[in-house]
Amino acid sequence: MRNYTLEYLFNGEPRRHIFEFEQLQLPVHEAAMHLLQLHFGDAENSLIMPAADATPAEILEQAERVGLTQIKVVDQPG
Structure with missing residues (x-):
């Protein structure tokens, strides 16, 4: 398993969240989808x-519309 730290802005405020996945890479659009689920899944x-x-591109546009911007994926092997 790998830990991925996502650094992003949520409605202009800096946020950070760690996800654990088996995949070797986490593209920014997939990170955006996970953040959408985290913040709006319920x-x-x-x-x-x-x-x-x-x-x-559509995933990133949707994330931006609801306040998720400047998403960066930081890989932390674990």
Whole structure:
């Protein structure tokens, strides 16, 4: 397993969250999807989440619309 620290802004405020995944790389658009799930996964309005067939650019655009910006993936092997 690998730990990935995500550094990002949520509504302009710096945030940091650590996820643990088996995958060797975590592209920024996948990180954005995980952050969307973290912050909005329990929301009653499922329209916040991108469509299942959304492109990486569409995922990042959706994240930006709801306040998730400047997403950076920091790999921490573990």
